Amino acid sequence: MFSLSTFLDAFWPLTLAARYTLLVSGLGIALGLVIGAFVCVLALSKSRAARTVAALWVSYLRGVPMLVQLLVVFFLLPVIGINVPAIVAAVVTTAIVASAYISEIWRGAILALPRGQTEAAIAIGMRPRDTWTRIILPQAVALSIPQLINELILLVKASSLVSVVGVMEITRASQAQAGVTFRPLEAYLAAACLYLVINLCLAALGRWLEHRMAV
Amino acid sequence: MVEASSVEIRKVNKYYGDFHALKDIDLSIPPGKVTCLIGPSGSGKSSLLRCINFLEEYDSGEVLIDGKLIGYETPGGRRMSRRKLRQMRSTIGMVFQQFNLWPHMTAQENVAEGLRRVRGLRKAEAMERAAQALDRVGLSDRMANHPARLSGGQQQRVAIARAVAMDPRLMLFDEPTSALDPELVGEVLNVMKALAAGGMTMVVVTHEMGFAAHVADQVAFLDAGELVGVDAPARILREPEDPRIQSFLRTYHERNVI
Ligand SMILES: Nc1ncnc2c1ncn2[C@@H]1O[C@H](COP(=O)(O)OP(=O)(O)O)[C@@H](O)[C@H]1O
Ligand SMILES: [Mg+2]
Numbered sequence: 072m073f074s075l076s077t078f079l080d081a082f083w084p085l086t087l088a089a090r091y092t093l094l095v096s097g098l099g100i101a102l103g104l105v106i107g108a109f110v111c112v113l114a115l116s117k118s119r120a121a122r123t124v125a126a127l128w129v130s131y132l133r134g135v136p137m138l139v140q141l142l143v144v145f146f147l148l149p150v151i152g153i154n155v156p157a158i159v160a161a162v163v164t165t166a167i168v169a170s171a172y173i174s175e176i177w178r179g180a181i182l183a184l185p186r187g188q189t190e191a192a193i194a195i196g197m198r199p200r201d202t203w204t205r206i207i208l209p210q211a212v213a214l215s216i217p218q219l220i221n222e223l224i225l226l227v228k229a230s231s232l233v234s235v236v237g238v239m240e241i242t243r244a245s246q247a248q249a250g251v252t253f254r255p256l257e258a259y260l261a262a263a264c265l266y267l268v269i270n271l272c273l274a275a276l277g278r279w280l281e282h283r284m285a286v
Numbered sequence: 287m288v289e290a291s292s293v294e295i296r297k298v299n300k301y302y303g304d305f306h307a308l309k310d311i312d313l314s315i316p317p318g319k320v321t322c323l324i325g326p327s328g329s330g331k332s333s334l335l336r337c338i339n340f341l342e343e344y345d346s347g348e349v350l351i352d353g354k355l356i357g358y359e360t361p362g363g364r365r366m367s368r369r370k371l372r373q374m375r376s377t378i379g380m381v382f383q384q385f386n387l388w389p390h391m392t393a394q395e396n397v398a399e400g401l402r403r404v405r406g407l408r409k410a411e412a413m414e415r416a417a418q419a420l421d422r423v424g425l426s427d428r429m430a431n432h433p434a435r436l437s438g439g440q441q442q443r444v445a446i447a448r449a450v451a452m453d454p455r456l457m458l459f460d461e462p463t464s465a466l467d468p469e470l471v472g473e474v475l476n477v478m479k480a481l482a483a484g485g486m487t488m489v490v491v492t493h494e495m496g497f498a499a500h501v502a503d504q505v506a507f508l509d510a511g512e513l514v515g516v517d518a519p520a521r522i523l524r525e526p527e528d529p530r531i532q533s534f535l536r537t538y539h540e541r542n543v544i
Pocket of ligand 1: 302305307325326327328329330331332333334
């Protein structure tokens with residue numbers, strides 16, 4: 072029999088654990104945006120070497136499962152003398168994986184802008200810096216919002232993977248809850264509800280941003 | 287009105303890879319006059335126009351604005367510094383077939399942008415000057431609109447205001463009315479006629495033979511990268527000697543009879 076009270080009781084510990092889910096995916100995307108911007112600059116560079124580095128970065132991170140990368144980072148860091156808590160390894164992995172997808176999102180958005188947008192700026196005598204900050208980036212960022220929100224939702228879901236290195240986020244907390252109550256169905260259903268609520272909120276945020284930035 | 291520029295094009299050649307797009311072009315564009323570039327599609331009109339502000343680099347020859355070489359330090363020599371090039375471009379206005387307005391800015395912000403970033407005006411002053419420029423093209427009631435909320439004719443007039451607000455001494459137009467619905471062509475041509483009457487040097491790539499016939503001081507005909515002829519519009523459009531011009535005009539008239 073499904074126990075409603077066990078189901079409801081599961082929410083409090085899981086909500087506490089949700090802070091780690093949000094921390095890993097939130098910090099992951101924030102750092103991912105920064106690293107992704109840097110990778111995107113390399114990918115669009117005139118230098119062939121820079122483009123190769125970006126291509127390798129992107130294809131490795133997109134080609135290897137995130138769980139495997141997480142384990143590599145988690146076990147690699149101590150080997151090279153860096154001893155950090157599991158949460159740090161989780162954030163780092165999430166950020167670099169996100170950076171690969173984000174750099175591609177931005178590269179696509181920048182290349183999608185009509186050539187005439189830059190030409191109009193060049194013809195008027197604008198500096199490259201102003202052309203980027205005033206003409207290209209505002210449009211590319213607005214264009215990429217839906218995909219960035221999509222990426223963030225994927226990261227929230229993917230953050231369940233970091234349970235394997237011991238971070239007490241929603242998924243691991245629901246496993247613990249199931250172990251204590253011997254009622255796995257209630258615990259995992261509560262976890263599912265929490266993920267759903269978080270991601271519906273993010274989707275709503277995305278629609279709001281998209282609407283606000285629409286020209 | 288600031289003084290108008292002259293343009294001297296001497297033995298200009300341009301290649302796209304192996305393709306010879308401009309062949310030994312010689313053309314004098316006198317100050318304060320309107321020069322129309324006509325010719326079949328693919329003949330090199332846009333390429334030539336874009337060499338004048340070095341949006342397209344030419345491979346040999348000279349393009350002189352008021353006697354000053356653009357793009358290179360010396361003929362066939364090193365590239366000129368990007369700063370000097372930007373400085374020269376800022377006195378040359380350009381209007382594109384697709385308008386190329388910046389969609390994330392209002393009409394007024396579009397016009398003010400160059401004044402702020404290139405001329406270094408403060409925001410309030412740039413917006414004020416932008417308002418005046420938009421007023422001159424008859425758009426004082428559309429200043430707060432984004433381009434997407436304007437008709438094609440209005441967008442192109444904003445684009446002209448954006449160029450004119452910079453006080454250029456030379457204006458380049460690349461088929462400014464080709465993307466417009468027929469009923470919107472007139473409003474854009476009227477703005478251009480007013481500019482011409484004000485003594486602006488203008489180089490206009492166009493398929494509007496009426497404009498070329500009535501507004502141009504000289505018409506240059508290009509075919510397959512060659513400058514076939516330059517003359518007063520009455521002569522080149524009414525009694526062309528070259529068979530290539532005759533055949534081009536015949537096709538044009540046949541298409542416009544229906
Ligand atoms: N960026 C480019 N790369 C390769 N070929 C080009 C490029 N731009 C123009 N061309 C070619 O050069 C020729 C002249 O083009 P263009 O100057 O645009 O002609 P027009 O404006 O008279 O139609 C055409 O054959 C065109 O295909
Ligand atoms: Mg053309």
